[in-house]
Amino acid sequence: MPGYLIFEIEVTDEVAWAHYREVAGPIMAASGGRFVLSSDRIESLEGGWRPASISVVEFPTAEDARRFYHSADYQNVVALRQLASCGKGILVDA
Template sequence: MPGYLIFEIEVTDEAAWRHYREFAGPIMAASGGRFVLSSDRIESLEGGWQPASISVVEFPSTDDARRFYHSAGYQKVVGLRQLASRGKGILVDA
């Protein structure tokens, strides 16, 4: 069963965000991850939730998603994401 990383992100530094994506994208792809969606076109329907953007990344399994997130390679770039944005992330087992 696939596993999904879902992030609500507000980019606060565009240049730093581009730098982060240069590194994170290849690490994610090598771990079997692929974007299902990434969008800033969001309509709030209930509860007043209005994230700046949402990204959903699918992995072959929850274990694969967890391994990617906690991998040494990705953990080296998490700080870049945190410098470039504010956000929240969850792991969902389908």
């Protein structure tokens, strides 16, 4: 069953964010991840949740998503994401 990484992201530095995406994208793809969606067109319906943007990345399994996130390759670029944005992330095992 697929696993999903879901991130609520507010980009704070567009240049650093572009660099992060250049570096992180190939690592994610090599780990079997693919974007299901990434959007800043969000309408709050309940609870006052107003994320700046949402990204959903699908992996073949939750273990693949976990392995990607905790991999040395990805952990080496997490600081780039944190420099370029603030946010929250979860792993969903479908």
